[in-house]
Amino acid sequence: MAIIETRDLVFRYDDGGDNALDGLTVHIEEGSFTAVLGHNGSGKSTFAKHLNAILLPSGGKVWVGGLDTADEKNLFDVRKTAGMVFQNPDNQIVATVVEEDVAFACENLGLPPEEIRKRVDDCLAAVGMSEYARHAPHLLSGGQKQRVAIAGVLAMQPRCIVMDEPTAMLDPSGRAExxxxxxxxxxxxxxxxxxxxxxMDEAAQADRILVMQRGKVALDGTPKEVLSQVERMGELSLSVPQTVELLHTLDPQGQTLSHEALSVEECADQIIHNYLGVRP
Amino acid sequence: MLKDITLGQYYPGTSPVHRMDPRTKLLSLILYIVTIFVVKGAIPYAVCVLAVMAAVWVSTIPAKMVLKSLKPIVIIVIFTGILNMLYTPGREIFRVWILKITAEGVTTALTMALRIVLLVSSTALLTYTTSPMALTDALESLLSPLKKIKLPVHEFAMMMSIALRFIPTLIEETDKIMSAQKARGADFETGSILNRAKALVPVLVPLFVSAFRRAEELATAMECRLYHGGEGRTRLHSLTYTRLDLIAGIIVAAVCGGAIALSIVL
Known part of the structure; x- marks a missing residue:
């Protein structure tokens, strides 16, 4: 069943520019891991903000967990179904102690203190931050802060989490965490x-990649299908993983080498198999 | 480093005074302050002095720290003392030129000085043993009856706690902006006070702009986490009175009541 569904979604910002979203129709299955790619201005952040009713459609419809986001009385349930993690971890942490921040959403839900305690402990464990429960957030590293922010959203027990470039402000080790x-x-x-x-390397870890361009879906498929299309990705001003790039340079037509290699091992296997005649 | 500044003057610990509910502490302090301004006579004041000393001893806060909190008020204490001594009419004990000192003046001066010292040291004890967040929670809880007359008590408490949360973040940011300006040749350390103040303008403008941006992002993030004001909100650590608060409350009430009773009887 699709947890997120948009139909002919159109959105235009007030500044009178082109449509940021221009007839976007997307289904996202429950339990899936979908990455949304696109260069700046492709509408990917605008799309994310529609999944949480931060922005409402100028045209078309968005359903989250079967609820129409444009209906004011669904607002609370939409936000409970789809949690949102933002780019800057500093600007989404509310409290001066980690565990109190994680508890924030539960406190807003009006849960009893014992239930909040349990959820806070579970969520901090889920993101590997249990030992920092009593720490002050401003003394944590970027990756740790962002994990606290994720735990804070997770504590609402949403069915879906939407993350808007959560690693953009982090260093490589923070991104990996x-x-x-x-x-x-x-x-x-x-x-x-x-x-x-x-x-690209984060998108490669997903089950499915949506590539957006000018407010529309330009490519849609598994990471292997999407990331191996070197020319098409180039047209969308996106790079492909270095492994794919290498295979593409060696054999642009893809006659002997398959371009669907996202890991270094797969890439090496391809080359060994085809050039040295050794079976992988 | 700017980043390491402490908020308020909280001195962490596990003493009974630390463990008391912040509301009990706040109410006790108010009762105590009323007492020191109501009582008269040497013995009741001795009781008040002993009470604060006992509380400091139980709290395990080093006496040196409490004395340190009195340092900024030394001048005020001396000034009020002298004025009271000179301008209180009464029986003259001696006179230099046109300045006459009266017996009543000496008593009033000593009482005023003692009151100010007790006021500041007892308040310092509260801020040493209670974190700013706990104080905010206590204020919200104690003022909650005012919600009935439509005072936004919860909103004020929320604003206070968010301000406390963002102080280190904004200090860090100021540091960063100042470094960036220094790297481009800005000078914050030399020149007249006016010039140094002027040099701060290019720091404050970007700081304000970014603070507004942060505020907007934080508001969105809070809404996304279902924040909808104080209505129906529960707390992870809800304030609860324990037996400790009962005992402490009885002791404080007995001491203050005793001091007032003594000053009436004597």
Whole structure:
């Protein structure tokens, strides 16, 4: 069943420019991990903001968990179904103690203190931050802060988490920490993840990639299908992983080498198999 | 480093005074302050002095720290003392030129000085043993009856706690902007006060712009986490009175009541 569904979604900002979203129709399955790629101005962040009713459609419809986001009385339930993690971890942490910040959403839900305690402990464990429960957030590293922010959203027990470039402000080790936490909560807890990103290596970890251009879906498929289309990705001003790039340079037509190699091992196997005649 | 500044003057610990509910502490302090301004006579004041000393001893806060909190008020204490001594009419004990000192003046001066010292040291004890967040929670809880007359008590408390949360973040940002300006030749350390103040303008403008941007993002993030005001909100650490608060409350009430009773009887 589709947890997120948009039909002919159109959105135009007030500044009178072109449509930021221009007839976008997307289905996202429950429990899936979808990455949304696109160069700046492709509409990917605008799309994310529609999944949480931060922006409402100028035209078309958005359903989250079967609820129409344009209906004011669904607002609370839409936001409870689809949690949102933003780019800057500093600007989404509310409290001066980590565990109180994670508790914030539960406190707003009006849950009893014992239930809040349990959820806070579970969520901090899920992102690997249990030992920092009593720390002050401003003394944590970027990756740690972002994991606290994820735990804070997770504590609402949303069915879906939408992340708008959560690693854009982090260093490589922080990015790895956050991506590890995201994969874990998708695989182990079955939370649907929509990851807006411009890092190809992060997108490659998803089950499905949507590439957006000028407010429309330009490419849609598994990471292997999408990332192996070197020319098409180039037209969309996106790069492909270096492994694909290498195979493409060696054999532009793809006659002997398959371009669908996202890991270094797969790439090496292809080359060894085809040029040295050794079976992988 | 700017980043390491402490908020308020909280001195962490596990003493009974630390563990008391912040509301009990706040109410006790108010009762105590009323007492020191109501009582008269040497013995009741001795009781008040002993009470604060006992509280400091129980709290395990080093006495040196409490004395340090009195340092900024030394001048005020001396000034009020002298004025009271000179301008209180009464029986003259001695006179220098046109300045006459009266017996009543000496008593009033000593009382005023003692009151100010007790006021500041007891308040310092509260801020040493209670974190700013706990104080905010206590204020919200104690003022909640005012919600009935439509005072936005919860909103004020939320604003306070968010301000406390963002102080280190904004200090860090100021640091960063100042470094960036220094790298481009800005000079914050030399020149007249006016010039140094002027040099701060290019720091404050970007700081304000970014603070507004942060505020907007934070508001969106809070809404996304279902924040909808104080209505129906629960807390992870809700304030609860324990037996400790009962005992402490009885002791404080007995001491203050006793001091007032003594000053009436004597």
């Amino acid at each position: 956050v991506m590890g936490a995201v994969r874990r909560l998708n695989r182990e807890m079955g939370v649907t993840v929509v990851l807006i990103t411009h890092h």
